[in-house]
Ligand code: DX5
């Protein structure tokens with residue numbers, strides 16, 4: 599199981615401190631939430647800030663683009679050294695083309711699904727995906743409550759991946775803590791994103807350790 603803490607819940611006035619903490623932690627990836635105020639009603643991290651962050655972080659960058667026309671930022675995220683670039687299904691008319699462009703740029707490619715979008719809609723593109731991100735909240739903000747229907751989506755997607763003998767990873771994002779993380783892992787998730795559960799806890803390093811100990 600992999601854990602990707604979401605920097606959205608970090609202390610933005612002391613990002614350096616949180617980045618150093620993550621570098622020392624057992625976290626596997628850094629989850630970067632990028633918002634444009636159009637696809638979602640919020641704006642998060644801008645490109646100049648991400649450029650600086652990416653020089654400090656020692657963990658692979660897992661970038662979650664909650665923006666319209668995400669293909670326009672593929673070269674920038676490649677230059678930041680992004681490991682995996684995830685775009686929203688709902689933001690891409692020509693999803694297959696965008697996925698190919700991400701791969702041609704040398705990154706792994708992921709697709710995120712909003713809570714209302716069924717996993718079955720990915721049937722014909724699943725073999726091309728390195729990761730599917732199931733949103734368990736409506737994207738845009740940290741600290742929201744977990745939407746339980748996401749569990750069934752993860753289980754259905756796990757079945758689709760097994761039926762086709764694929765290696766696509768299932769990542770889950772939104773309202774993940776020790777309890778919901780446990781349920782998601784049991785349903786078949788591979789990667790947990792956690793924002794508030796990590797950064798708003800009294801001891802984030804310990805919390806990361808505890809989440810990493812979740813067993814099926
Ligand atoms: C929401 C973001 C999430 C968010 C998760 O749009 O995609 O990554 O930071 O935060 P928590 O874990 O607090 O729900």
Ligand code: ZN
Nearest residue numbers: 631662771791
């Ligand atoms: Zn996210």
